[in-house]
Amino acid sequence: MYDSEANKTFSSQNSTDPFWWNEATPIWVSVQDWNYKSAAAMWPGTDVMIQNRTSTYFLKYNSEVRFNERLENLTKWLTEDKLVKFAALYWEEPDNTGHLYGPDNTTLMAIALKEVDDHVGFLMDHLSQTGLWGKINVIITSDHGMVQCSKDRLIKLDDCIERSSYLLVDPTPVAAIIPLNNSSDLYKNLSSCHAHMKAYMKAEIPERLHYRNNKRIQPIILIADEGWTIVQQGNLTRLGDHGYDNSLQSMHAFLAAQGPAFRKGYRMKSINSVDLYPLMCNLLGISEMPNNGSFSNVRCVLLREKCSDLAAIIGIVIGAFIVLTTIVLLIRLLKKREHSTSRPFARLELEEEDDDDPLLE
Numbered sequence: 001m002y003d004s005e006a007n008k009t010f011s012s013q014n015s016t017d018p019f020w021w022n023e024a025t026p027i028w029v030s031v032q033d034w035n036y037k038s039a040a041a042m043w044p045g046t047d048v049m050i051q052n053r054t055s056t057y058f059l060k061y062n063s064e065v066r067f068n069e070r071l072e073n074l075t076k077w078l079t080e081d082k083l084v085k086f087a088a089l090y091w092e093e094p095d096n097t098g099h100l101y102g103p104d105n106t107t108l109m110a111i112a113l114k115e116v117d118d119h120v121g122f123l124m125d126h127l128s129q130t131g132l133w134g135k136i137n138v139i140i141t142s143d144h145g146m147v148q149c150s151k152d153r154l155i156k157l158d159d160c161i162e163r164s165s166y167l168l169v170d171p172t173p174v175a176a177i178i179p180l181n182n183s184s185d186l187y188k189n190l191s192s193c194h195a196h197m198k199a200y201m202k203a204e205i206p207e208r209l210h211y212r213n214n215k216r217i218q219p220i221i222l223i224a225d226e227g228w229t230i231v232q233q234g235n236l237t238r239l240g241d242h243g244y245d246n247s248l249q250s251m252h253a254f255l256a257a258q259g260p261a262f263r264k265g266y267r268m269k270s271i272n273s274v275d276l277y278p279l280m281c282n283l284l285g286i287s288e289m290p291n292n293g294s295f296s297n298v299r300c301v302l303l304r305e306k307c308s309d310l311a312a313i314i315g316i317v318i319g320a321f322i323v324l325t326t327i328v329l330l331i332r333l334l335k336k337r338e339h340s341t342s343r344p345f346a347r348l349e350l351e352e353e354d355d356d357d358p359l360l361e
Contacts, residue, residue: 024050028043029051032056034284034285036284103146139255144242149227158233175221197225223244226248279301
């Protein structure tokens with residue numbers, strides 16, 4: 001990420017600089033505005049001074065800290081301080097394994113998923129032991145999916161444009177280009193660079209991607225097709241990646257929720273990740289800050305919300321109408337048959353008033 005006004009580039013070295021965070025208010029800060037407290041174990045950004053506040057309690061990121069230790073710190077804060085209303089925990093798997101080996105490596109991914117499953121089991125047991133399970137609302141989710149990459153699916157920019165003509169920001173499936181010379185010529189060359197990559201001028205980025213209004217979005221954006229990787233000229237850096245078009249099934253994340261506020265056994269086909277924020281604000285009883293989500297999209301997961309499955313109701317009504325219509329038609333058909341079978345030669349009989357001439361004199 002690059003900010004042209006400040007001439008700053010985001011990196012792991014300056015990731016805790018409030019400059020990159022202060023334009024938005026995260027939920028762990030909003031909670032404090034309502035005189036509650038928040039707690040976080042390795043959750044990205046919770047140790048950053050955003051609008052002069054970090055999470056009330058937090059653990060600085062350290063990948064060496066075990067899951068159990070992270071969770072035990074959270075439950076300690078939750079049980080010892082009754083003002084803690086929001087808590088978040090981050091775990092690196094299966095993201096790490098997915099990047100290193102790709103999701104198609106079923107052997108190693110199975111090991112990573114088994115580890116996650118064990119951690120969820122520990123979470124449930126530990127919350128039960130501390131008296132929190134069944135009293136708090138728990139959401140388990142991810143921020144993205146993962147797709148397999150390959151050295152045979154590389155998009156090499158050096159084959160299309162000169163390095164002296166641009167700066168490359170974020171060489172990911174969605175790469176950002178800053179032109180140094182003629183942007184029109186650069187865009188033209190990038191547009192025909194590769195069959196598995198689309199190039200967009202900032203103003204032309206599809207509206208559905210919600211990615212063209214922020215000042216930190218660069219003049220030209222490149223989007224690779226699923227499983228393809230944008231590089232300048234080099235080897236594949238990872239066998240699994242994400243960041244592709246979010247309409248792809250491979251980019252969809254997992255979500256499960258449990259607690260007194262949620263309907264048991266309720267399923268939704270899919271939800272938008274941005275709808276989680278208004279959902280959590282509703283659960284906490286705090287106001288939302290400006291966001292792109294909508295509580296109405298997810299309110300039916302909550303027990304207190306009166307919801308009905310409109311599609312199912314319409315299906316039942318249509319089905320009932322078809323059945324009723326079929327029964328009426330059958331009844332009419334049977335009545336007609338009854339009438340005709342009681343007088344089998346009725347069609348051959350002449351009515352009394354029939355004045356047709358007889359066939360034989």
